[in-house]
Amino acid sequence: MPLTFATYNIQFGLGQDGAFDTGRIADAVAAADIICFQEVVQNWPRDDYEDQAASIAERLNLFYVFGSSFNVDGSFRNESGKVVNRRRTFGNMVASRWPITASRTLHLRKKPSPGVFDLQRCAVEAIVDAPSGPIRVYSTHLAHQAPSHRMPQVEALREYIFRAPYEGGPIDGPHPLPPEAAFDWTEGLAFAPAPRSAILAGDFNCRPTSEEYAHLCGEPHPKHGRTRHYDQLVDSWVAAGNGEEGVSTLYTRDADYKIDHVLTTDDLAPKVTKSWAATDEIASDHYPVFVEFDL
Template sequence: MTLRFLTWNIKTGGSGGRLDAALDLLRRERPDILALQELRGFPGGRMRDVARALNMTPFLARSVLGQPVAVLVRPPLRIVSWSALWWRLHHAAAVVVTPTAAGPVTVVSTHLNPFSPSRRRREARRLVARCRAAPGPVLIAGDLNSLDPGTDHAERLARLPEHYRRRHLGPDGAADTRAIAEFAAGGLTDLWQVAGEGDGLTVPTTAGGGGEFSAAGMRLDYVLATAPIAAAVTRVRVIRGAEAEYASDHYPLVVELDL
């Protein structure tokens, strides 16, 4: 069984006429499982309309402080259980379980705090605890607003204005990578490190905004998974060109799985 998984922050619900462009890209890519973030205005009719346009089944998690997130699956995949996490999350997390040929998989779409490294770390800890309670393989994806350990981020951060650079600095003044480190400590593998192609940079796009990101590019969107999923990865790529350049300030990230 092969599965295509796609995660994408579509920037404030695709406002300003960008949603049609995002849908064109998603129809062309035809993901089997889709994680979306920044779904402003989606609760209610818009979520249903988007799911219908993509021929997918959605679950949307509302947010108290930020914006909703969602997971969608394409038939014959189905959602057999679902829950929304929002307590102590700046945005939210949508958690669904979908049966696959390899057994039930828990899929999480989330969007971590964009402003505070320490709060991102706490959010990561909460999501890791949620994953430990899952009965089978887990996949967490979304805009994690976080830098990865093992990469030298100094040059990119130096290009950011001070008020944006502070969003990515730890207590010691160095690049803060603690959120991604929390996921790793919880047994989740960064799938880009397994089968990533190219540079992996997901922000900013060329025509979608993103002044808070380094002009040299940053990798802020991730797909993380427990060992059974990590072992099934065949390809990870960032979609660039065409609608991806202006439909959002983030590029979509796609993972191919052979379960």
């Protein structure tokens, strides 16, 4: 089964021309079956209080989950004194052609640096019920300041990803209601444990030459490529036959500034057939990165 995957940091809909437009963000990745988005926002004045996750999913007609560990007050009282509840969020999203049976938002460690701009980061986990079998997908966006900020985050991601299949599903076993109960507390929901197959994608804010990348994908070896441990991932860009760099995924940088990555568990790596960056798109300061799989 062919499957097209994409990851896209959308810079809250702000394009290279200075215009906000989530419609063209969606159109840029409309060919993909599963998409990870980063820098998705809700209820910010600069975007006319748009729920960008809902807007993008509606335009693409896809299932989606959104998660944010940055959630601050945007509420107010209107002229009549009624409280209008709003939360300003900044986070990540997974959209899918197939249902997303379960999801979690995983908070990543933040190291404060006084006077330096930063945001709380997270990874959104989605279990996609693909026709070829369930796949775990993680959309993430790591800190941009320094390796010392990102390393605790990649350590957490690595632990999350390889621990998840052993944690069970969102619900384990039937709820112990008495026989005379008139309802089933779970309303018929039943979940299998998380599948082993997983994709971690997003804006890592680090290049393949970095220590953080090596922690996720293995140390480089001059003859044998990356030497991976059982709990490390494969870069689909390389699995598709590309060199580790040779492209920029940020339009303000020259070649060899690839910071948007799609990493997979080793069972999915042999199924990668192609990967490319859509460097003609102007809807964000990042380019979408695509991967084709033959599942």
